[in-house]
Amino acid sequence: MKNNTVGEVFTGVDGLGDYIASLPEPEWLRETRLAALERFSAMDWPDTAVEEWRRSDISSYDFNAYNMRGAKQSAAADSADSQVEPGLAGRIRFEGPDAVATSLDPDLASQGVIFEPLSEFVLQNSANHGGSISKATRAVRDLIMDSVHKADNKLKLWHYAGWTHGVVLYVPRFMEIKNSFVLDFQESGDSVITAPQIFVVLEEGARVEVIQRVHGADEGEVLLNESVDIHIGDGAACRYVALHNLNIDSSSFGTTLARISRDGHLHHGIAAFGSMFTKYRIDAELNGPGSDVLLDGIYYPAEDQHVDLRTVQTHFAPKCASHALYRGAIRDEAHGVYQGLIYVGEEGSETDAYLTNNNLLLNDGAQADSIPCLQIHTNDVKCSHGSTTGKLNRNEVFYLASRGFSPEEAEEILLQGFFEPIVARLPEALQEEIRDLIAARFVPVEIL
Amino acid sequence: MEIKIEGLEAKIGDTPILRGVDLTMKSGEVHALMGPNGSGKSTLSNVVFGHPSYEVTGGRVLVDGEDILEMEPHERARLGLFLAFQYPVEISGVTVGRFLRRAVEIRFEGQKEVRTKGFLKDLREAMDFMEIDQQFINRYLNEGFSGGEKKRMEILQMLMLQPQFSILDETDSGLDIDALAVVARGVNKMRDHDFGALIITHYQRILDHIKPDFVHIMYQGRIVTSGGGEIVTELEKRGYDWVRAQYGQEEEVHE
Numbered sequence A: 001m002k003n004n005t006v007g008e009v010f011t012g013v014d015g016l017g018d019y020i021a022s023l024p025e026p027e028w029l030r031e032t033r034l035a036a037l038e039r040f041s042a043m044d045w046p047d048t049a050v051e052e053w054r055r056s057d058i059s060s061y062d063f064n065a066y067n068m069r070g071a072k073q074s075a076a077a078d079s080a081d082s083q084v085e086p087g088l089a090g091r092i093r094f095e096g097p098d099a100v101a102t103s104l105d106p107d108l109a110s111q112g113v114i115f116e117p118l119s120e121f122v123l124q125n126s127a128n129h130g131g132s133i134s135k136a137t138r139a140v141r142d143l144i145m146d147s148v149h150k151a152d153n154k155l156k157l158w159h160y161a162g163w164t165h166g167v168v169l170y171v172p173r174f175m176e177i178k179n180s181f182v183l184d185f186q187e188s189g190d191s192v193i194t195a196p197q198i199f200v201v202l203e204e205g206a207r208v209e210v211i212q213r214v215h216g217a218d219e220g221e222v223l224l225n226e227s228v229d230i231h232i233g234d235g236a237a238c239r240y241v242a243l244h245n246l247n248i249d250s251s252s253f254g255t256t257l258a259r260i261s262r263d264g265h266l267h268h269g270i271a272a273f274g275s276m277f278t279k280y281r282i283d284a285e286l287n288g289p290g291s292d293v294l295l296d297g298i299y300y301p302a303e304d305q306h307v308d309l310r311t312v313q314t315h316f317a318p319k320c321a322s323h324a325l326y327r328g329a330i331r332d333e334a335h336g337v338y339q340g341l342i343y344v345g346e347e348g349s350e351t352d353a354y355l356t357n358n359n360l361l362l363n364d365g366a367q368a369d370s371i372p373c374l375q376i377h378t379n380d381v382k383c384s385h386g387s388t389t390g391k392l393n394r395n396e397v398f399y400l401a402s403r404g405f406s407p408e409e410a411e412e413i414l415l416q417g418f419f420e421p422i423v424a425r426l427p428e429a430l431q432e433e434i435r436d437l438i439a440a441r442f443v444p445v446e447i448l
Numbered sequence B: 001m002e003i004k005i006e007g008l009e010a011k012i013g014d015t016p017i018l019r020g021v022d023l024t025m026k027s028g029e030v031h032a033l034m035g036p037n038g039s040g041k042s043t044l045s046n047v048v049f050g051h052p053s054y055e056v057t058g059g060r061v062l063v064d065g066e067d068i069l070e071m072e073p074h075e076r077a078r079l080g081l082f083l084a085f086q087y088p089v090e091i092s093g094v095t096v097g098r099f100l101r102r103a104v105e106i107r108f109e110g111q112k113e114v115r116t117k118g119f120l121k122d123l124r125e126a127m128d129f130m131e132i133d134q135q136f137i138n139r140y141l142n143e144g145f146s147g148g149e150k151k152r153m154e155i156l157q158m159l160m161l162q163p164q165f166s167i168l169d170e171t172d173s174g175l176d177i178d179a180l181a182v183v184a185r186g187v188n189k190m191r192d193h194d195f196g197a198l199i200i201t202h203y204q205r206i207l208d209h210i211k212p213d214f215v216h217i218m219y220q221g222r223i224v225t226s227g228g229g230e231i232v233t234e235l236e237k238r239g240y241d242w243v244r245a246q247y248g249q250e251e252e253v254h255e
């Protein structure tokens, strides 16, 4: 093990090989990084000729200009015994790649729940070899290999070669956990790449809620390239909601890939507020009959922010349901892009899938692109999509004004109301936070 | 409160809709406004409230002597005016409870501490009175409501906001007999010397529940005749043909 090199800084994509070599990781993990690196090296950066990237041009990025380093083991180890806050199942707080506080309800720990920084998890499991690796380790390894195999762009492969830190949440069979797990990422520094990797593994019948917050320092340019891998076992249910709010100089890239087994359930939510440039993709694979998925998204770009969110509802099994609802309000010169794909394979009979995207353009100059797409390879399905792009409705403002609301207050209420059907079904702990962020962006346009 | 509409003219785009409306109404009085489709009844309500789609090209609307045409819509509402819309819009994401709490707060700002305190109790009572299920408190305003539920919701708002003068634009349309009775009950509850109303309708049946003191007939953007309840009976019997014959102007035809 090369503990001495942990914390060393490497630069750009050229430093990836050295970075991987420096990490004190077990062989099975290193192999996944090297496999990703090999595919990474053979691939070009996605350009605007590819439909998925057509509206998000990354050609001006110099990906060699960012520095990265792995997590400091000691920082995580010191924090492992923090007390869990009341009402929570556990919480891990990162500053950059370092876990500075980790807590897990001891009851859950004693029942086999694993919730720890990835660096610790892999260290603990590095001693095991061959057939003796734990169930959790095997699940994590399978998820990585699956993701590396499916990765269809260079940024995602970059992530799997060079992820910097992360979390493992493993929930054993039939454990239903009411309290939520919280992941706080606090990013800082300048020209820093941060590449967190989150694993959520639910065994059969398990039930869990995860809240992720990504915040940044007020200044400094951070490049986030995250990946969330979720496995939902038979009849298990997961709610995973992420709030992204890096500063306006930063960039956010990322993917979430959830695999859902028979009768499993996923409620995923993302609220994208921060970053000058966001390109995020959420994939839900319905692999077992009777599984269902709800994908919620909120975005509210202002100034010259660019937000490009893509959802993919993939039906690989019969009798599954998937619904996506993404709503964006776009202000100033900002640009919102939503791409939604419903894919139904030959096995996907009796699919019930729809996606809805609504955009509010708050002024001239704001731009929204909505690109829904259906690819259906079987009969006997119910699939539809709907998208609207409009302005605040003058008749609604007038209605509220006729009840005494000033035009400013009416507009603010309508804007909150626009997002509210989504906000109201997110975890309560996030609702006020998101409403406040929406309120903080409000500028009356006075359409009356 | 006295509302005095004098020579009011308004157009939408290049089309004049109101062509000189004269009408004076006071608290304590109930007026009915009837007239064929497209004669300008809803336009009159909208213009009184300052809807931005209409341009006022002449005349005045005085509330207790003060011209309100320069005021913003919410300022007019805050004078104690209320409009029950012919087609209430749906306000997605805003619950009835939250909306009404704030509306009541605005209406009674600085005057009736008590009212905002006992808000929920008042609301529940008013809902009972209007035979609206309590679950509607947590529903988004008008979203997915049936036509009749929307109309009841308008009257519920009126009961909560206690205006001094209400314009009810076809609140009776599309209601079954029971719902009509409930809506009428709501209006009659408000009726006293401090409250006035202009009831826009096509039918006698609501006026059987709420006896108007005055009835006006609008035609082609003007009030062409006014009187008492006998006009309503006349209309029910004869339709609007006699109005057209007596007051109709040759439409200018540009072809």
Ligand SMILES: Nc1ncnc2c1ncn2[C@@H]1O[C@H](COP(=O)(O)OP(=O)(O)OP(=O)(O)O)[C@@H](O)[C@H]1O
Binding pocket: B012, B017, B035, B036, B037, B038, B039, B040, B041, B042, B043, B044, B053, B086
């Ligand atoms: N927003 C609008 N855009 C275009 N024309 C309008 C608009 N609002 C009203 N009008 C026109 O103005 C005229 C008067 O309409 P208004 O709605 O005031 O009639 P009304 O008397 O309320 O009719 P009804 O009995 O059918 O409710 C009609 O010819 C209508 O088409």
Ligand SMILES: [Mg+2]
Binding pocket: B041, B042, B043, B086, B169, B170
């Ligand atoms: Mg009308």
